[in-house]
Amino acid sequence: MNLLYVSPSPHTSSTMTTSRIMACVLVALMPTAIAGCLNFGLRAALVLFVSTASAVVYEGLCRVLMKREQTILDGSAAVTGLLLGLNLPATIPLWQVMIGSFTAIVLVKQLFGGLGQNFANPAIVGRIVMLISFSSAMTTWQAPHSDAVVSATPLVSGNASYWDLFLGNTAGCIGETCAAAILLGGLYLCLRGIVQPVIPAAFLGTAALCSLAAGDDPLYQLLAGGMLLGAVFMATDYVTTPVTTGGKVIFGIGCGLLTFVIRQYGGYPEGVSFAILLMNLVTPLIDRLTVVRPFGAVRQKQEAKDHA
Amino acid sequence: MKRCKGIYLSHRKHTAGAETERLPLPATVILPMSMHMGAPCRPMVAVGDSVMVGQQIGETTEAFSAPIHASVSGKVTAIQEHLCANGTKCPAVVIESDGNQTIHPACQPKELHTKEALIEAARNSGCVGLGGAGFPTHIKLSAQKPMDMLVVNAAECEPYLTSDCRQMMESTADCIAGIVMIMKLMSIARCRIGVENNKPAAIRRLAEACREHPEIEVIPLSSMYPQGAEKVLIYHTTGRVITEGTLPADHGVLLLNISTCAFLYQYTQTGIPLVERRVTVDGTAVRKPCNLLVPISTPVRLLLEYAEYDAAQMKRLLSGGPMMGLPLYSVDTPICKPNNGLLAMKELPAHKQTACIRCGRCMRACPMQLMPMALERAYAQKDRKALERYRVMLCMNCGCCSYVCPASRPLAATNQLAKSLLSGNERSNDL
Numbered sequence: 001m002n003l004l005y006v007s008p009s010p011h012t013s014s015t016m017t018t019s020r021i022m023a024c025v026l027v028a029l030m031p032t033a034i035a036g037c038l039n040f041g042l043r044a045a046l047v048l049f050v051s052t053a054s055a056v057v058y059e060g061l062c063r064v065l066m067k068r069e070q071t072i073l074d075g076s077a078a079v080t081g082l083l084l085g086l087n088l089p090a091t092i093p094l095w096q097v098m099i100g101s102f103t104a105i106v107l108v109k110q111l112f113g114g115l116g117q118n119f120a121n122p123a124i125v126g127r128i129v130m131l132i133s134f135s136s137a138m139t140t141w142q143a144p145h146s147d148a149v150v151s152a153t154p155l156v157s158g159n160a161s162y163w164d165l166f167l168g169n170t171a172g173c174i175g176e177t178c179a180a181a182i183l184l185g186g187l188y189l190c191l192r193g194i195v196q197p198v199i200p201a202a203f204l205g206t207a208a209l210c211s212l213a214a215g216d217d218p219l220y221q222l223l224a225g226g227m228l229l230g231a232v233f234m235a236t237d238y239v240t241t242p243v244t245t246g247g248k249v250i251f252g253i254g255c256g257l258l259t260f261v262i263r264q265y266g267g268y269p270e271g272v273s274f275a276i277l278l279m280n281l282v283t284p285l286i287d288r289l290t291v292v293r294p295f296g297a298v299r300q301k302q303e304a305k306d307h308a
Numbered sequence: 309m310k311r312c313k314g315i316y317l318s319h320r321k322h323t324a325g326a327e328t329e330r331l332p333l334p335a336t337v338i339l340p341m342s343m344h345m346g347a348p349c350r351p352m353v354a355v356g357d358s359v360m361v362g363q364q365i366g367e368t369t370e371a372f373s374a375p376i377h378a379s380v381s382g383k384v385t386a387i388q389e390h391l392c393a394n395g396t397k398c399p400a401v402v403i404e405s406d407g408n409q410t411i412h413p414a415c416q417p418k419e420l421h422t423k424e425a426l427i428e429a430a431r432n433s434g435c436v437g438l439g440g441a442g443f444p445t446h447i448k449l450s451a452q453k454p455m456d457m458l459v460v461n462a463a464e465c466e467p468y469l470t471s472d473c474r475q476m477m478e479s480t481a482d483c484i485a486g487i488v489m490i491m492k493l494m495s496i497a498r499c500r501i502g503v504e505n506n507k508p509a510a511i512r513r514l515a516e517a518c519r520e521h522p523e524i525e526v527i528p529l530s531s532m533y534p535q536g537a538e539k540v541l542i543y544h545t546t547g548r549v550i551t552e553g554t555l556p557a558d559h560g561v562l563l564l565n566i567s568t569c570a571f572l573y574q575y576t577q578t579g580i581p582l583v584e585r586r587v588t589v590d591g592t593a594v595r596k597p598c599n600l601l602v603p604i605s606t607p608v609r610l611l612l613e614y615a616e617y618d619a620a621q622m623k624r625l626l627s628g629g630p631m632m633g634l635p636l637y638s639v640d641t642p643i644c645k646p647n648n649g650l651l652a653m654k655e656l657p658a659h660k661q662t663a664c665i666r667c668g669r670c671m672r673a674c675p676m677q678l679m680p681m682a683l684e685r686a687y688a689q690k691d692r693k694a695l696e697r698y699r700v701m702l703c704m705n706c707g708c709c710s711y712v713c714p715a716s717r718p719l720a721a722t723n724q725l726a727k728s729l730l731s732g733n734e735r736s737n738d739l
Contacts, residue, residue, distance in 0.1 A: 005624050005656055006635035008721035010707030012317075012467075016669075016714045018662050074662065116663035116715075243668035243681065294699045295312060295676045296539060296551040 018115075022075030024194050028185035029082055029233065035181040036174035039144040040090035044174045048085040050094050055081025055101040062110040076115050080104050083123040083233060086175025087226065087273070088130070089141050091149065096134050100126040120280040121240045124273045131273070139269075141171040155225035156269050165223035176226040186232035195236040198245055202252025203231040203259075210260035227259060230272035240280040247283075247290035254279045309547060312540045312675040314532040315708045317631075319506050320467040323588050328474050328599045331614055333405055337380050337605040339365065340390045340400045343645040344436045344444050346372030348398035357384045360412040362580045364434075365401055374434045374444045374645075378412075379583040379603035380405040393627055393634045393641055400642075415579035423449070426493040426572075433575045434582040434645070439472070439536065439565035440628050442646035445572070448564065449494065451557035458491055458499040459545050459556075462514070462566040463529060463536030465504055466629025469649040471586040474599045475567045476503075476510040479574075483566055484517045486573030487524060496562060499524040500545040506531040533631060534706040538563055540675050552702060567648075582645055589615040591651035593622040605642035608650055612639060617652045624653040631707045659716040670709035670719050676702045680709040680719040687726040700726045 037045045059077035063070050071077075081101050088097060104126030109118045131138045143150045153172045154160035160170045168178025175182075189195045207227060208218035222228065235241060235255050242251050255275045262271025342348035349366030353359060359378040366376030382405040390400035420426050431446040439461055464472040476483055487499055501518075503511050505528040518524045527545050529535050539550045541563070548559045556563050571582060583604055590597040595616040602611060608625070619639075626633035627647050643650070670680035679698055686694035700723055709719040 002620065002622070004622070004635070004637055004639075006637055007657065008718060008724070009633060009635075009705070010631045010711050010720065011624065011626055011633060011635065011653070011657070012630040012711065013657065013659060013716060014315075014712050014714075016712070017659055017716070018665055018714045021665075021667070021714055071662075076665075114663065116665045238665045238667045243666055243671060243679070291682075291698070292671065292677050292679060294552075294678050294702050295543075296549050297699050297702065298552045 018076070019074045021194055022079050024189065024192050025079050025233075026075065026082065028188045028194075029079070029086065029175075031181035031184045032086060032175045032178065032229070033082065035168050035178035036086060036090075039168050039177060040142055040174055043142075044090040046094070047088055047090055047092060047097055047174060048082060050097045051085030051088070051101050052078055052081035054098045055084065055105050058102055058105040059110065062106055063114075066110065068114065071115060074115065077105055080109065080122045080126075084126045086229065087123065087127045087173050089138065089172075090174050091140055091142050092130075092134075092137050096130060096137060099133070100130040103129045116239055118239060119284075120277055121234055121237050124234055124277050124280070127273050128277060131268075141173075143171050144169050144177070153225060153269065155263070158220075160224065162219065162223065165220070170224075173226060173229075176229045179223050179228050182228045182232050189232075189236070196245070196248065198248040199235045199241060199252040199255075200231040202249050203235055203255045204228075206253045206256025207260050210257065214260070214264060221263070225263075225270050226272040230259075230276055231255070234273075235276050235279075240283060242283055242286045242290060244287070244290040244292055246292075247286045250286050250290065251279050251283065254282070312543060313673060313677070314534055314540070314675050315673050315711060316531070317467050317533050319531060320590070321470050321473070321506065322468070322597045323470045323590055323599050324473055324507065326470070326474070326597065326599050328478060328586055328601050331600045331602045331606065331610060333380065333407060333409065334603065334606045334610050336385070336402060336404050337603060338390065338400050338402050338607065338640075338642045339376060339379065339605040340392060340398055340642060340644065341366045341376060342392060342396065342398040343376065343604070344372065344374045344442050346370045346444065349373060349376050351387050351399055351401050353384050353387075353401060355384055355386060358382070359384060359403060360410045362415040362583055363412040364581075372444055372447060374431065374436050374446070375581075377434050377581040377583050378403060379605055381408055381410040382406040393636050411580065415581070417579050418576045420489070420493055420576055423493050423495070426490070429575065430572060432581065433572070435568065435571060435575070436582070436645050437565055438567040438571065438585065438646065438648065440632065440646050440648055442644070445564070445568055448557075448562060451555070451562070453557040454560060455494065455496055455557060455562045456498065456560045457546055457548075457562070458487065458494070458496045459542055459561055459563045460487060460499060460501040460566050460569060461536050461541055461563060462501050462503045462510070463541055464507070465531070465533045465535040465537075466631055466633075466649070467533075468590045468651055469588045469629050471588045471599060471648045472565065472567050473507050473510050474586060475570055476507070476514060479570055480513045480517045482570040482573050483514070484521065484524070486569035486571070488521065489573055489576065490562075490564070490569060491523070494562065497523060501526045501566065502529050502535070502541050502545045503527070504529050504531040504535050533708065534675060534704075537675060537704055537706055539704070552699065585643070585645065585647070587611060587643060587647060588649040589652075590649070591617075591626070592654045593618045593652035602643055604645055607640050607642055608636065609639040611643070611650055612652055615652075618654070621654045622652045623656050626651040626653065631711070632705065657716070661717055662715040664715055664717060667714060669712040669714065673708040673712045675706060675708065676704065678703060678723075680723065683726060684717065684719055684722050687722050687729065690729065692730060695726050695730055701730065703727065
């Protein structure tokens, strides 16, 4: 007679695991990565490979050095690395890419305890550190389908057609130019139930309203620059964004407002990463403000006093 | 109306069409003196005594306990200590069957005319809620509140289980007669029967039987787990919200399981107390899933053997459904009164626990709209204030949060630990 296994209920579980979620995100990023490689050539593929591979290697080394359980197979490091790569120009020197992914994985993620413990989006911080440290390399863009170097993205030049923006036929970071690919990936994530469209909708909606009020072309503002990539893939990171629907709305509106303010009045042409980082930092506060009222809960006297 | 949240599971109701079979009589039964919520009963018989079916062998004066009756006729061979599946110990009476199933002469049909008589009868019959929780029925009936609505739980939302479904199919008339009797004696004007829509045949049958009773409404509900949870079912059938710290009776609702209603009626007709019940036997380690009518306290081994289980492959044995069932530690455990299913499983939980990624799936699945990830954190820090603020006491352990967690964290189990921390009876680990 073999021994029977006893454990607390429930005795069954869904098949969704953290690694499957990460695999879905990687699949959703594929159209964007492929579009980036088609637009910017082999060099873009090399940047994506180096950023992804170095992120995975850093993660593995960190876990070994910290004597913690190995986590490279959960796929989160690959997602971070790929996202960072998509946020870089194709011409960036590879050693700089490695520094960026070191910042993301080692400094932002592992030193704070690994997956689930980081307070800011690792890929965003990696990108911001690179933008500040290597500002010329980070703002030198290659024109699509050629080796010619141009200095302005459509956000600055303001003269791209909607069709070019939609298909990614403009200068910019590897993953930010092709709106069609990003939207396709976002649609996949929503249909698979991996993300709720709340944050992207609030983010893009707010930014569109703001630019409309400021007399800009809202559609152009949404399509140009890194707003779509940020709203769909970076502002929907579970760990660094609020959990409740109300919290997600606040987060999205905050991102939209900050992006608009930085684009309009800031010294940088692009404000998406700063906006998301700032909202990451207030996420714990948003979470505290947006506690859901349980079904049938009665507000207690003591609590009413605490709030007064 | 806003609906409670929950999860959609594969129903696995393989035995929905399986006519109930009577299990051959067991040679011996072990009757634990605790098959209900409250304190165990005291054995009323001694070793060597002869007993008959329906004879009371366990007595109690505790409010939340119900008397226990012999389920076979024969001789008492031992009174021993018994380790229940929930980890507590209680006395148990071992009876060797004589194979005759002689019914005790005290078992006579009853005519009930008052509410008090119904409560008395429910208590004497040893009746506890047959849906799984084992709450003594007489306690529910004796609530000192005006009640105007009887909600009958026929949701049977756990996967695999079909014992209530078979009850509705095979003794529809008894179900309805029981409901009518309870409504009359309790002076309750209206009744709603909540059935999940994955039992269309049972719904049709009940609706037909209710044709002459316009006060009884059969309400098909979406097949969402946990549709049969007390607060969820009452909300979805009546729109009434059972608020924190209140009971259904405070909102004028009496909630009973459909099999409990049918049993109470059968008791008035035969006078035989709760000595047998219907059990669904299924699971991946069972070759012949079936519904069995068995004497209470039959060793589960006999049911498993009848269903041709694979003893070598079986890794887990559950009493009840896969979501809220209790794991059994031995095949010699007896079937208890609230035990509606027996599942033999080949598989062990496959996933390994990993870090919380704050995906919020637990929160979106919780029918009580709790925030399990916040509760888990608060419990880790033993933060009593936060546990109270996040209302951990509202958790009913339905298990939706643990089910959906992609990091396989035992969220529901943690909530139960947090509840005992708050109520001050946290057990130390030196069991």
